[in-house]
Amino acid sequence: MSAVIDRLVHAVNGHDLEGLVSCFADDYVNETPVHPLRGFTGNDQVRTNWTQIFAGVPDIEAAVLRRAEGDGRVWTEWEMSGTRSEDGGRFLMRGVVIFGISGDVISSARFYLEPAEGASGDVDAHTRRVVSGKESS
Numbered sequence: 001m002s003a004v005i006d007r008l009v010h011a012v013n014g015h016d017l018e019g020l021v022s023c024f025a026d027d028y029v030n031e032t033p034v035h036p037l038r039g040f041t042g043n044d045q046v047r048t049n050w051t052q053i054f055a056g057v058p059d060i061e062a063a064v065l066r067r068a069e070g071d072g073r074v075w076t077e078w079e080m081s082g083t084r085s086e087d088g089g090r091f092l093m094r095g096v097v098i099f100g101i102s103g104d105v106i107s108s109a110r111f112y113l114e115p116a117e118g119a120s121g122d123v124d125a126h127t128r129r130v131v132s133g134k135e136s137s
Contacts, residue, residue, distance in 0.1 A: 001069050001072070001073075002067060002069060003104065004023055004074075004099075004101060004105060004106055005074055005076060007019065008020065009063070011023065012062040012080070013060075015058070015060070017050055017051060020050055021046055021047045021050070022105075023105060024046050024106045025106065027041065027042065028042060028106060028107060029100075029107070029109075030046075030108070030109050031108070032110075032112075034114075038111075056085055056086065057084055057091045058083075058085055059082045059083050060080060060081070064076045064077065072100060074098075074099045075096065075098050078093070078094065078097060078113055079092075079094050080094075080113070092116040093113050093114060094116045095114050096113070097110070097112065097113055098110040098112075
């Protein structure tokens, strides 16, 4: 099952849109539990998303830092970095993606990858915002 994840990382780092899209089933289902409205079905949206990402972060690089597999799933921890073309700022995303694998393609994902940031304060400040209902989304 990890072979498709290796192909995906290779396609991202090679900026190979066709190779990347071919890693996903036509009826791929993406769930984003923290942001439910961002979920989608189909690899056409994968193509749309990655067309934008490759244009917006032309030097993007991805790494899977950790992975575990079993029961038709591959749990992965990602780091993606690069430079945004619009403003030259740093692009950095980190998080977990839990992939469902069918044969040699990705059939589903539960997506927990988010932009990394360093300005939200320490854990105490964050906890106060969350419990007060003033957490930004």
